[in-house]
Amino acid sequence: MTTQTATPDTATGGALAPFRHRAFTLLWVATVVSNVGTWMSEVGSGWLMTTLDPTPTAVSMVQAAHTLPVFLFALIAGAVADMVDRRWLLIIVNLAMGVVAGLFAIAVAFGAVTSEMLIVVTFLLGAGAAFIAPAWQAIVPGLVDKTQLKSAIALNSMGINISRAIGPALAGVLIVSLGLASPFALNALSFIVIIAALLIWRPVPAEASDGLPRETLVGAIRAGVRYATHSGPLRATLLRAAAFFLFASAYWALLPLIARTVLGGDATLYGLLMAAVGFGAVVGALALPKIRTRLGADRTVAAGTVGTAATLLAFAMVDSQVVAVAASFVAGLSWIAVLTTLNASAQTALPGWVRARGLSIFITLFFGCMAFGSLIWGQVADAAGIQIALMGAALGAVIVVPLVRGAHLGTGDVLDLSASMHWPEPAELKDDAQDRGPVMILISYRVPLANRTAFLDLMRELSQARRRDGAYDWGMMEDTDDAERLVEYFFEANWRDHLRHHHRVTESDMQLQRRIGQLLTAGSQPEVRHLLTAAPEPARITQE
Secondary structure, three states: OOOOOOOOHHHHOOOOHHHHOHHHHHHHHHHHHHHHHHHHHHHHHHHHHHHHOOOHHHHHHHHHHHHHHHHHHHHHHHHHHOOOOHHHHHHHHHHHHHHHHHHHHHHHHOOOOOHHHHHHHHHHHHHHHHHHHHHHHHHHHHOOOHHHHHHHHHHHHHHHHHHHHHHHHHHHHHHHHHOOHHHHHHHHHHHHHHHHHHHHOOOOOOOOOOOOOOOOHHHHHHHHHHHHHHOHHHHHHHHHHHHHHHHHHHHHHHHHHHHHHHOOOOHHHHHHHHHHHHHHHHHHHHHHHHHHHHHHHHHHHHHHHHHHHHHHHHHHHOOOHHHHHHHHHHHHHHHHHHHHHHHHHHHHOOOHHHHHHHHHHHHHHHHHHHHHHHHHHHHHHHHHOHHHHHHHHHHHHHHHHHHOOOOOOOHHHHOOOOEOOOOOOOOOEOHHHOOOOOEEEEEEEEOOHHHHHHHHHHHHHHHHHHHHOOOEEEEEEEEOOEEEEEEEEEEEOOHHHHHHHHHHOEHHHHHHHHHHHOOOOOOOOOEEEEEEOOOOOOOEOOOO
16 A cells, blocks of 8 residues: 655645635634633733742743643543543533633632632643643544645644734733733633534534444553554654753743843733744744755754754843844744644654544643643742753753654654554454453464574564554564474453454554565464463354
């Protein structure tokens, strides 16, 4: 099977083709409006804390409270998004967030807010965002034609950055002209728009399942973590993400204090800095295809990291508001270059059955690093000063670039992760034996001695695919009475999990197994046996 290569937008009807789909347009517009409200609230929260407790630790706690819930709950949310009706999940979570935001706006208006209350509300809204993110990403493919999916993802990214450009600037103006409660009130109202759009939207009914029972929540989470642990392309993406976000978090955590303390500005300046980030991100999104074509994924992320470090140094060494706005523009351009490239690398490393959970792991790492980094840089700023914290983050970001150069991005692009379904159907077992386990799989191979080294090298590669899709305790044994007979063994939790493994084998796995087959003794085939934990009654259905 040939893999599909990227084609120009014109081949799929243009970059704006997804807007021909009413459902996509409806949800895109509603999401932009909602995100504008979210960004207004985030700017208001950061600025509100500077009036309640202007210490670096307290201000950085707002950023940490916003990001920590996603770190804590995103993996659960990814599994839940694969188990329930995503539309109703989004409606319920947005409704709850709207109520919290509305009550908080009232509290701000009456001057009843404390720093502790601000952190708690920020945490609750962050928890809601954690459950929205994987569910939203999972519904996008159902809104447009398959050929327009990349354009739809690009438009969603553009919408986020448009709202990032509008929300902060608008919040700064509203805080100065109408008071601190105004951005929180408008954020609460913005949830009405997204809820109305979700109620209007009628998704296409889901396709029939493969007949296997739905995984449990714990089982689904375990499968997602297992896949990430044994997927080389996803592991490389997660490593590069951690190396960037841990240091880039200093910018977001300390920006309110930079605007107020270092630059001597007010909420208008803070909103302007955030807007400059948004405009930089929009420009970066437009230029990114050409940048990635010229530099490749690895060097694009390295360049974005260096750009982020330069921004941090500019804030640390220059107290000019004009320079700060220009540096924020560079920060936005660098941020979108890194974030989009990492996200694309994660997407291509994931097959459909685990995409929501795999992306939730990426999101968990992203927000975990942002939350942890925010706390670290807030503490450093408290102890040594804002400038020292910014310079330390900049230095760390540059140092790790060569340290992670061996973790290559986008390696999933060359893999065909569609299900091959080339394994023969396994034995049919009685219903009461389906959950019995563990299951032991034994596969015998006849390998000429001259091919043994090459065979074992390929089997070690195959072992990662086995473990990724459900196997554990994998190993290779040799027959002491027959030097050419090698036996592969691995275990799976139960028979149902083994059936799921059959449905998760990919086209790339099939190609690898064919290469292994070419090393076997001519005319021989692998011999497969399944062993199930013994019980008084046999598991196999008796054939009449």
